[in-house]
Amino acid sequence: MREWKIGEKILRLVEGNIALLDTEAIVNAANKNLKLGGGVAGAIKTFGGPSIQEECDRLAPIEVGQAVITGGGQLKAKYVIHAVGPVYGEGDEEAKLASATRASLEIARDRQIKSIAFPAISTGIFGFPLERCSQIMLPVAIDFLKKHDYPKIIVFCLYGQEAYRIFEATAQGLLEEYK
Numbered sequence: 001m002r003e004w005k006i007g008e009k010i011l012r013l014v015e016g017n018i019a020l021l022d023t024e025a026i027v028n029a030a031n032k033n034l035k036l037g038g039g040v041a042g043a044i045k046t047f048g049g050p051s052i053q054e055e056c057d058r059l060a061p062i063e064v065g066q067a068v069i070t071g072g073g074q075l076k077a078k079y080v081i082h083a084v085g086p087v088y089g090e091g092d093e094e095a096k097l098a099s100a101t102r103a104s105l106e107i108a109r110d111r112q113i114k115s116i117a118f119p120a121i122s123t124g125i126f127g128f129p130l131e132r133c134s135q136i137m138l139p140v141a142i143d144f145l146k147k148h149d150y151p152k153i154i155v156f157c158l159y160g161q162e163a164y165r166i167f168e169a170t171a172q173g174l175l176e177e178y179k
Contacts, residue, residue: 001014001015002168002171004175006146009145009154010154011142011145011153011154012155013155013156014155015157015159015164017159018118019043019046019047021076021077021117021155021157022076022077023117023153024113024115024116025116025151026075026081026157027081027083027118028041028080028081028119029119029120029122030083030085032060032061032062032064033060034057034059034060034061035056036053038125039124039125040119047075048072048074049073049074051071051073052071056082062084064084064086064090065095065096065099065103066083066084066099067084067103067104067106067107068107069111079111081116083103083104084100085100085121085126087126088127089127097133100122101118101121101137101140102144104118105144105148105151105154109150109151113150113151114150115151115152115154116151116153116155117155117157118157120133120134120163120167123163130162130166130167134170137156138170141156
């Protein structure tokens with residue numbers, strides 16, 4: 001685990017399964033139809049139970065770059081924010097990934113959610129390169145922490161050592177001044 005203080009707020013990196021985190025909200029790397037399939041969504045489905053998919057079915061579909069919120073079912077997290085990232089190669093992916101990240105943070109801000117955890121959105125089956133993902137998601141998160149009262153803590157929960165190392169290197173470069 002690694003963390004940086006940004007004013008009174010915290011940016012934290014952890015390696016593990018996001019569905020097991022004890023944050024107020026976790027972000028699901030969703031598809032447009034909000035179907036909980038494999039990867040992050042599969043873990044959320046497994047640990048959160050059927051109520052999350054039932055809520056998703058009422059909210060779907062949404063567009064790439066958008067996000068919606070549901071309850072957390074049986075997860076430790078009270079909420080799941082479902083953010084639809086781009087499929088690598090579909091065009092305008094970087095703007096869409098930034099939009100999905102920002103949309104999730106705006107929901108957290110509007111609901112005064114204190115802590116939120118993100119996966120590396122679109123890096124699984126959607127094929128987005130991990131390093132580029134870190135270079136898009138981290139600056140959006142850091143900027144949001146600087147400008148808004150909520151969330152107070154943003155966690156990036158990365159699956160596997162490679163993803164963790166890549167996000168840590170990017171964060172270190174961006175947050176040199178916060179050592």
